[in-house]
Amino acid sequence: MPSVAFAAALDRYEPVIGIEVHCQLRTASKMFCGCSTAYDGAAPNSHTCPVCLGLPGALPVINRRAVELVLATGVAIEARTPDATRWDRKNYFYPDLPKGYQISQYDLPLAALGTMTVDTSDGPFTIRITRAHLEEDTAKLVHAPGPGGKRLSLVDFNRSGAPLMEVVTEPDIRTAEQARRYAEELQLLLRSIGASDADMDRGQMRVEANVSLRLRGTEAFGTRVEVKNMNSFKSVERAINFEIERQAALLDGGREVVQETRGWSDERGETYRMRVKESSDDYRYFPEPDLPPLRVDPAWLASIREGLPELPAARRARYRDALGLAAYDASVLVADPDASRLFEATLAADADLDATVVAHWVTGEYLKLRNAAAAGAGAAPTADPGQLAALVRLVAAGAISRGNAKEVFEEHLASGAPAEAIVAARGFRQISDAGTLGAIVDAVIAANPAAAADVRAGKVAAIGFLVGAVMKETRGQANAAAAQAALRERLGGAA
Amino acid sequence: MAIDLTSLLAHEMAALLRSGSTSSRALTEAHLAVAERQNHALNAWLLIDREGALRQADAADARIAAARRDGLDGVAGLAALHPLHGIPVGLKDLISVEGGQCTAGSRILAGYRAPYDAHIVERLRAVGAVFLGKTNMDEFAMGSSNEYSAYGPVSNPWDLDTVPGGSSGGSAAAVAAHHVPLSLGTDTGGSIRQPAALCGIVGMKPTYGRVSRYGIVAFASSLDQIGPFARDARDAAALLHAVAGRDARDSTSAPVSVPDELLHLAASDDEAASWLRGKRFGLPREYFVAGMDPDVERRIREGVAFLEDAGARVEDVSLPHTDYGLATYYIVAPAEASANLARYDGVRYGLSRRLEGGDFIADYLATRGEGFGAEVKRRIMLGTYALSAGYYDAFYLKAQKVRTLIKRDFDEVFASGIDALVAPTSPSVAFRFGARTADPVAMYLSDACTLPVNMAGLPGISIPCGLSEGLPVGLQLIGPAWSELMLFRAARAFEGLTAAASWSGMPPTHLAASNDGAGPTPADRAAALATLAAAALVAPR
Incomplete structure (x- = not known):
């Protein structure tokens, strides 16, 4: 599949890839309120309350199970767990973010500095995982045609406040295959420890890739592009390969890679521009005053470790x-x-x-x-x-x-x-018994003199016909190997 | 023959309810009548809920009747009722009441109806209190004069040309003017204590974590506390008792038990005052500084003399980081507010402006530009700036470190054996409309003596301490965390000591004028004063 141009591009450029995965944690209720997370297929805004709607006066309460699932993930990737952690507000305005800030974790993630090793066609490959932290999901925007041909944007808050874990790797990945394998292995890990159902096509696991190229032999990172909307492992691999080829062509043509977010279109087999980042976002993180810091009790962590499969x-x-x-x-x-x-x-x-x-x-x-x-x-x-x-x-x-x-x-x-x-x-039990089988074999030889003669004359292939005749005679119950052995014993013919 | 029910204290009303001498309906009708008559002149209420209040009053009466029937001669059943049962209460209009308005004094929440009860509303319903209505306030509790309400200023019943203080100005004025014996406010930097002082009543800010904030429109999450207003310490203590305690829905509410002794403060003045013997009070010298009205300071010193005469020891102490309180407060509080107020975007509730052909950012700008007042915008800008990349360390982080030092000052004083600190609540008495609106810092200085207490998360109470040029002066008592009962005992003792003073129990001097339903509103008065001030500015000397 890789084109000649692609192979040539890889000769000159080294891809530098980091992966960010958001996955919905498998909890019964949302991150900061008691609303059920079983909203799949439910009527819009039927799984909401003052907390996840961001109503005046509502306050968050930590979902302990969600914390445990991230701690378990941290243990599984051999990450460091802080003695104490806290939540931070990430401030930005968007209609799918009811409070105008997302409760997330900034500088004290629940897991830091882990690793994961995956098998690739080039052998095992180890990827460093920078961090795994807990945050809340946003609501879902639905764009629909409204009255008078106006375009309407509707907000469904069912997903708002669902617990999300974000897992971020170092830019250690060099090939699209490694990226795909990492995503696959992470999915497997999360499923096996029960942290997430991690279904990509249901949005329970969302993979984003940061892709940049640099000339082989150089150290400095190139301008990176963030690729989103990859809905399967296959599209992760395809999108990254497309992006490598696209960026290589830009660089070869003396043009610059623009720092931007691009989406992947499976149908067209290409990435497309979603938005250009003109300056780095300032999310004005600060500690969430509505939630006290959380001490991670060593006994709690130990019990999580022991509970891992x-x-x-x-x-x-x-x-x-x-x-x-x-x-x-x-x-x-x-x-x-x-x-x-x-x-x-x-x-x-x-x-x-x-x-x-x-x-x-x-x-x-x-x-x-x-x-x-x-x-x-x-x-x-x-x-x-x-x-x-x-x-x-x-x-x-x-x-x-x-x-x-x-x-x-x-x-x-x-x-x-x-x-x-x-x-x-x-009646599947085979006839393997030498006496019973011997009598049938003798009868078959007698009934098929021509074939028997062929075998004796060294036409070994003819034995197959006789075996078939034995099988037919026994309605398939003869042990074929034993029947063949018995025929050879009687008709000669080397094994 | 007929006594004026609105002149009674809540515990006096409770006694009448139990003796069958009055009903909750009668109490509620009497208070509604005064509130409705005087609201034109005072503007203390954003909503007077006659229908809802009478419904609650009738339910309270039914329960009293049932208790009297079912109890042993009515005694046991009646005794089980909370002292607040059947008593009218005012709620600051940032407290969510299911199905009711909750404007937080802002245009941006116009039309919003809360779909749920705040924790404290649930608690008040459980004890059978009657909600008379929602009180006026500075927009989002940002202000010290109630002049930043989107729904007009509130007049102080002691002088209708002056402010009641803020941000809980409506709650304080309503209690002072006998519209209700009790009300609830919130205090982020002094918003209960300062209006209590300016209106001549009792107001307490409890320890941070004492009262659940669930259902209270947030200003600054790490500083906000809900607390009571009343005309005496016993009533205030009973209201705190009703609303305090751990609530799982507010992770910052503490699992600290609420003492029932709050309901049993000494009834006799002498007994109350005797509690003071041997107690140690600290007089923080940083709270008696230049800029303080000398006559206010005289009243406070006189109050201190009362304490000493009753056998308390009063000594000078120092809280060396006090001077940094204002600066750090105006970083921390606006920073939190800038995030807390981000949810008011017109997408889900309240004011919503949609521009033809505009994107969502344009809609946000239009909604928030129109919905927020100037002071709220100023604080959102301050907070946004303080949290911005490159400034965070210099402002927010540093302010948090200084906050720790401010807290340590208090810890050290209390560790040295001081029971409570005595200080002025406000450096001045009630000021005239417009006196401080032109200069934000002058307005901010109104809270110089109260906001360090919020920064430290401690309880503080303001109690009446005489008059200065006819306007009330408030004495502030500050205690260690969870010492509300002790502060109420001290406050009750002070009441006992000063019971014979000419100002004790004195009704506000402009109450009669408040009855003028055709006279100027507080907004009219503020406008007239502004005209005068402008004329004075251009007048040749």
Whole structure:
């Protein structure tokens, strides 16, 4: 996909990229009031109160759970937690900001100086995370045609005051792939610790990239452009690559990159100007006098640390190192908590199973069937780990074929019936017994003299026909490998 | 035969209610009548809610009747009622009352109806108080004379040509003029104590965190406190008792218990005064400075002599950072105000100006340009400047550091064993309309003796201390944090000591003139004085 021009641009210029992510925290109520955060699909302004509407006299009260989720994120990225933190007012005027200031954190974020390592096609890459802090979301502006052809701007305050965590990286990122991988890994981390649902297409996770170029071998940063409106991981990668190419063309043409905010259009595959920053914004931050400083009690922090689940990176390492999974399988499993759960539970049901075989069942058949069901809006199938374990054992013992096993699994997912029962009902149990199979093989040879002669004459391929005949005779229940072995034993023909 | 119910103190009314000698409806009707008759001349009220007040009064009477029926001979049931039950109260018009106006004295909140009750309103409803209406005030509580109200100035019932003080000028004038026995105000730099002093009544600013600010239009969040006005210490203490206490919706409200002794201050003057024996009072020398009216200082010194005669020790003390109070206050308060007032943008409520073809910034400029008065704009500009990049450290941050020093001055004095400080509340008595509006700093100096107390978050009370040229002088008592009960005991003691003074309990001298429903309004008087002043300026010497 990268063009020749793009490759050439990368020869001359080094991209410098930093990522800012805003994600809505998974709390039942808003950041500073008791309004529910379950406003998705609700009527506009139905989830509001004096506090999140910014009415005269309303005062904020901290949502403790939101603080915990940011502290948990900080622990997960090995960031520093301050002994005490506080809130600051970020002042600016906009119709989606009811108080005329946003309660945010300025110089004492709840988490500072963390890191995250991601796997890329060039190997592991570590990104420094400057800070993670807590703030409140704004309302949503809806532009609609009004009476007389006038353009109306409507404000929906349902989102106003929802808890937001902002996570900011250092400008450590050099490629669009690293940026995408960082966003993916952050999403995974936030989901696995329960901090956020982090759905990009639902606006629960909003990724912004600061992109600039500098001549290779130089230190000074170039003029940076802020890119917004990237609604998927793929668009993060595409938008950054587009921006690298666009800025390189400007620089090559002797023109300057303008410091501005640009939006990404997925349809047009390009960024477009949203607004030019003529001067640096002065938000006149000052400590929020309505909220006392918050002391982070070490015992509280310790309990948050203890409450954290196994983090994705640790889980991947365990799958590789302790269970012997390939890195790819480990990544696929860890990226999907549901798959990871089934994998672990299946192994727990029978510790003697081959972890790689179970991993393949889960990442192959299970994910295929589950995703197909999800796409078809069918009921999400549930796999009983004990039944999957039983099925894997049957295949390993040669009791059923792998092909039949897949059918059994599919039916199990659909009906919930035990694997053994399905195998019995469908007559899938294979004939592996040498005596029974020998008699059938002898009969097949007798009935197909020409093919038998071909095999004897060294036409090894003809054995397939005879195996097929055995399968037909047994209505598929013969163990194909055993049947082939028996045929060879009788007709010769090297293995 | 008929006693004038409006001349009574709240605890006297409470006794009559319990004895069945009067009803809340009768009390409310009597006060409504005076308020309605005199508001033309005083302009103390922005809303007199006759209908709502009578409804509450009837409900209060019904509860009294039920208590009398259900209780053992009525005694137990009646005793359970709060002293404020059935008593008319005035509310400064920045206190949210569900369904009612809440202008904060500003055009920008014209038409706004609060959809919820402030915490203190809930508390007052719970004890059965009657809301007579909403009182006039300086716009967004910014001012010391009530001349910055968008709805016209308020006259002082002691001299209708003078100001009642501010910003809670309407609340103070209404209590002084017997429109209500009690009212609530807010005090950010002196806005309860200074008008209480100028109107000759009791006014207390409690410790920061004592009363929930939930539902109170904010001026400066780290300084604002709600507090009572009354015509004596016992009534003021009962009102504080009703509204004080922790509220989970105000994170700065403190989990400190509210002493019930606030309801049981000594009834006898002698008993009250005896409390003073052995108490130590500090006289901060920085509060007796040049610029202070010498006759006011004489009254304060006389008040101090009363305390000494009653067995209290009074000693000179120093609060060395007092001089920085005004400068730092006028950085911190406007800085917070500049953010607190940003929400008034015309998008959701109140005044809203939409310009044809304009963008939202143009609408903001039009709405705020028209909606805010000059003093509010001045403070928004001051605060915005103080918080701006490049100035923050030099102004806001430095002011906060000085604030710490001011607080430490008080801490050290109290740590040395001083029970309370005695000081003037205001360096002068009530001044004439227009006397200070031309010079913002002259107006700001009105609060030089009160605003350090807000900067330190401490409680302070102003109590009547005689007259100077016929106008009331206020004595200020300042105590350590959470010492409201002690301050009320001291105030009650002072009342006991001065009960025989000619000015004690004296009604305002212009009360009768206030009855003139056809005479000049406070705005007319202010305009006439301005004309006179202009003539004096051009007149040859």
